[in-house]
Amino acid sequence: MIFSSIFFIFVFLPIVLILYYIVPFAGKNLVLLIASLIFYAWGEPVYVILMLLSIGINFVSGMELESHINAGNMAKAKSACIVTAVINFLILGFYKYYGFVIANLNAVLPFDIPYKELALPIGISFYTFQTMSYVIDVYRGKVKAQHDLVAFGAYVSMFPQLIAGPIVRYSDVERQLRKRTISWERFGEGSVWFLQGLGKKVLIANNIGSIYESVAALGVPQMSALTAWIGCFAYTMQIYFDFGGYSDMAVGLGKMLGFDFVRNFDYPYISKSITEFWRRWHISLSSWFKEYVYIPLGGNRGGTIKAIRNLMVVWVLTGLWHGAAWNFIFWGLYYGIILCVEKYVLGEVLERLPNAARHVYTMLLVMFGWVLFFSPSMGGALSYIGAMFGIGGKGLVDMTGFYYLKSSLMLGIIAAVGSGPFLHRKCSELLWREERYMQAAGVVMYAGIFLICTAYLVNDTYNPFLYFRF
Template structure:
């Protein structure tokens, strides 16, 4: 089940909200847990058992850590934390990387190891990182162990951010799980966030995705430089509005239920460096790796050589987190190397460039990064990049490229402008204005987004969600 579907919008969500608001507060976490398990089981019921196992093992671990720490047995607490982290990573590794490891072993061994490909449990990367943050923070003394299994289960399985983030650390919602504010105004804000995200996903991401998919099926020899760049641009916009739109919907759903989640994107395509880009893109993931990997390794408090090592480790893991394939690993290392260059070689040189050149530098590097990301293999990524640079392919331009340039020009301009804060910041002032005409205009705009998105979904045959595979 995805948020941008007719069934979710007109059946699942209304039923959930009615149940949630009818019961007293003391039962709201129970309702949240049950409806979240239904949401998760909708696509693959068998993996609910895996989620329940994750909830149970981390809940018990939190109590165990508290028990040891209260008695000053820090060594036992440390071992308990390590064992739980190993179990979490073991489960994630088995389901996500088992096939990748066997494939690579088969490539170098003189015999083949037979294996069966496993379906990736939806959202396992997200909820594994959430449970790990809880256990580590209990060990660090940052949060208290949760004694109510229903409350803890609601935290882990919470459907608004279960399958696509943001990665919500327990420390961020600890108090909200116990006590949260629900009001008509907050609910209304949630509806606006949801509709904003729905519009991004359905009206922009899906249509940009259709252009990318049509170009992606062309062979390298059939693709011109113009067509390759249009395909890359289309994917660049698709993944932002797809993932960003889903994150907006998650924030909106959270507000409807009384929660406040962190924003996961801050107009990343307006960045003036790759360093700046990663402060704005998938913020919850970047902050997770910083908090639980980079800083424990020593961060930048160690010598330059070790600091570079730490960055490469973090970005190699970031790539691996996204997928079990070499192109994802190289995608992470690609960014790690650029960040190292910006930090130790370019230093303040970028800031001396004109602002426009800083933006061009950043977006071009990001687009080449997306080629590594969307390609089915490292070889195909290199081939596609070559086509973008005029190496191989069907020349500088062809009829296909001109067709997509003309037919997708208006949508491309809307997407490019929509990826900046120009429209949103002005519209946000209208949302909070006391001028009744501006408020009415906002209602009309959001109603229009809802109606057009609904009409699109009724007839849509293309409505994927890219981050399902992560």
């Protein structure tokens, strides 16, 4: 089940919200837990058992950790924390990296190890990181262990952000699981966030994504440089509006249910350096790795060499988190190297450049990074980048490239402008202006977005979010 589907919008969500609002507060977490398990089991009926296992293991571990800490036995608490971390990562590693490891071993061994490709449980990377943040924070004494299994289960399985984030740390919602504000005002605010995300996904991401898919289907030998750049630009916009749209919908659904989730995107395409880009893109993942990997490794303490080592470890892991393939590993290394260069070599040089030049520099590197990300292999990525410079394809320009440029120009301009803060701020201002006629205009505008999206969805085929596969 996906947020941008007729069934979710007109059947599942209304039923859940009605039940959620009519039951007393003591029963809201139970309604949320049951709804979330149904939501997950709708597409993953077998793997819901895996999620329940994860909930149970980490719930028991949290209480065990707390009992050891209260008894003053930090050695046992540390051991329990490590054991739980290993179990969590073994589960994630088995389903996500088992096939990748065996395939690479078969490539170098003189014999083949037989194996069966396993379907990746949807959202496992996200909810594993959430349970890990809980266990580690209990060990650190940052939060108290949750003794209510229903509340903990609702936290892990919470359907608004279960499938593709943001990664919600337990410390962010600990109080809200016990007490949260549920009102029509917050419901209205959440509806605005949801409709913004729905519009990003249905009206922009899906449409510009079809351009990328058409270009990719040509194959590198049939691409001119112009066509390759258009395809890369289309994917650059698609992944932002797709993932950003999902995150907006998640934030909106959370507000409808009384939760405040962290914002996952802050207009990353207006960045003037790669360092700034990663402060604005997938914020919850970046902050998770900083809090639970980079700082424990020593951060930037201990000198430049150790700081570079720690950064590279984080970015290799970031690449692996996104997928079990070499292109993702090299994608992580690519950003790790750039961040190190910016931090220790280019920092002052970049600061002296005009803002426009810094922005062009950033977007070019980001687009090359997306080629590594969307290519099925490193060879495919290098071939595609070659085509972007007229190597191995059909030269610099051709009629196909001009066709895509002409047919997609307006959508590309809308996407480029929409990826910045201007349109969002202007649309939001309409609803919060004191003048009633301006508020009415805002309501009409968002109602129009809803109706247009609905019309698209009625005739659309199944179109999942890109980050479902991570």
